[in-house]
Amino acid sequence: MPKLSLWRSVIHLEPAEWDILIVSTCLKLLLFPAYRSTDFEVHRNWLSITHSLPISKWYYDTTSEWTLDYPPFFAYFEKLMSIPAYFIDPRIVDLNNLNYAAWSVVAYQRTTVILTELVLGAAVLRFIRGATDPTTQRIISASLFLHPGFLIIDHIHFQYNGFMFGILLWSILMARNDNKLASGFLFAVLLNFKHIYMYLAPAYFIYLLRSFCLSPSGALLPARFIALANAVILVFLVSLGPFLLMGQLPQLLSRLFPFTRGLNHAYWAPNAWALVTAADRVLLKCKSALGSLAVNSSGVASTSRGLVGDTVFAVIPNVKPIHTFIITIAFQAIYLVKLWRTPTYKSFLTALTLCGYTSFMFGWHVHEKAILLVLVPLSLLAAENHAYFRTFLLASVAGIFSLFPLLFTAPETLIKVIYSVTWAIFIFIPLHRRVYEFPRSLPFVIIDGLEKLYLAGFILLQAFVTFFPVATRQSSASLEFLPLMLTSVYCSVGLVWAFLRLSVLYLRG
Structure with a gap:
């Protein structure tokens, strides 16, 4: 009966919930002809690999440059989706039919994103059903299901983040x-x-070990420890077992962890390294004024041309993978100590968010899409109090705006801007009314004013990135990537500040 009750609570929707589901689905259907990135062909190719080849060849195939580089469960997921795809249009799963873009494959793959995203929808509904403040939770749940990040990355650019973050939210x-x-x-x-979710694993490890496997006094609870270990081992055996038996684990791992990319992506993810890279560019420009400044000639054209590859600094010492790893682990350790001492649900959720945030801030070759690792769990903390809400607001605005360059074609510009602004109005205003506190000292008044000024700056930034390329199209090719650089740096400022804000809130709480 409890399981039946849970199922009914998920499928029984209130009128407003039906409205959100229907309207959002209609919008996603209308976006079928919209721009799609190379990720669309990546996933079509994975359908063909898993359908056409035996499992022993999945992680060896190089027919396309878009080789399979996700863990086995996603490969099994693609295999399942390839079955109906074959009956809809056999050419979808033809391994040699590269860059196939018929309406059949567009409609099918777009539809699979909408359907699998219902995992996310069911999770956010369940959050409402068990909430102590259902009204506030409805706003937060709606913000997640309608998040501009999912619309931009999944339903236009093309990926399956809604589905996978749905699993994360069920776990939370x-x-x-x-x-x-x-x-x-x-x-x-x-x-x-x-x-990529391994960035969150340290918070899970500490929380489950401390709150589930140990008693309040610190004694090990063997039955619980064995149950958790067996559950995790079983999952990994089902996933990796076939490849382990075939002796393909090294090949699989080489696909999952290619360590040949540079510090920055082509478009700098808005994190600490974007600010360091920008500082290197500024120092390079100022080299004549600084006199004896040593310049690395190979770094002069490395970081401002929008290319994927090694990032070589011209003035600042180069950053290596081991440096990013040490910094990331050091910051995460600080939060994990606090989590060990206070293994509550709120402490876990905040530490989880900060683990994702730290990896985004200091990780190696971070992609801008990884900001969802921060924004999704942070959304669940938005209504804790005004300080948490303000952190959520700053991170959300900067993080969502940082995704705008993914959609660089003219028809999608109006969509991403209008949708994001509409989402912000319907989410930020009601949450603000519930948690607002007037600044209680002069320093907080100043901080409040500066944050508002920063947020207003996004209007000017959007105007600049919209009209600057048109104004300079015939004049200076050297400034081609200036809008991207400014977007990255400006968003980095807000995201770094929100990271520091959240860190202080957690450690002082």
Whole structure:
């Protein structure tokens, strides 16, 4: 009966929930002809690999440059989706039919994103059903299901983040409901869908070990420890077992972890390294004024041409993968100590967010799409108090704006701007009314004013990136990537500040 009740609570929608589902689905259907990135062909090729080849060749195939580089559960997921794809249009799963873009494959793949995103929809509904403040939780749940990040990345650019973040939210929900074994099991499943979630693993490890496997006095609870270990091991055996038996684990790992990319992506993710890279550019420009400044000639054209490759600084010492790893681990360790001492659900959720945030701030070759690792769990903290809400506001505005360059074609510009502004109005205003506190001292008044000024600056930045390329099209090719650089740096300022804000809130709380 409890399971039946849970199922009914998920499928029974209130009128407003039906409205959100229907309107959002209609919008996503209308976006079928919109711009799509190379990720669309990536996933079409993965359909063909898993359908046309035996499992022993999945991680060896090089027919296309878009080789399979996600963990096995996602490969099995593609295999399942390839079955109906074959009956709809056999050419979709033809391994040699590269760059196939018929309406059949467009409609099919876009539809699979909408349907699999219902995992996210079910999770946010369940958050509402068990909330102590259902009205506020409805706003937060709506913000997640309608998040501009998912619309931009999944339904236009093309990926399956909604589906995978749905699994993450179910795992977090189980932690909130004190079903920690299920939480750990679901997170293990998620890791075997996409390994980027390993950035969140330290928070899960500490939280489940401290709150589930140990008693309040610190004594090990063997039955719980064995149950959790068996659940996680079972997931990894189901996922990796076939490749382990075939002796293909090294090949699989080489696909999952290609360490040949540079510090920055072509478009700098708005993190700490974007600010360091920008500082290097400024120092390079000022080299004549600084006199004896040593300049690395190979770094002069490295970081401002929008190319993927090694990032070589011209003035600042180069950053290596080991440096990013040490910094990331050092910051995460600070939050994990706090989590160990206070293993509550709120502490876990904040530490989880900060682990994702730290990896985004200091990781190696971070992609701007990874900002969802921060924005999704942070959304669940938005209504804790005004300080958390303001952090959520700053991170959301900067993070969503940082995704705008993914859609660089003219028809999508109006869509991404209008949709994001509409989302912000319907989410930020009602949440602000629920948690607002007037600044209680002069320093906080100043900070409040500066944050508002920063947020207003996005209007000017959007105007600049819209009209500057037109104004300079015939004049200076050297300034071609200036709008991207300014977007990255400006968004970095807000995201770094929000990171520091959240860190202080957590450590002082």
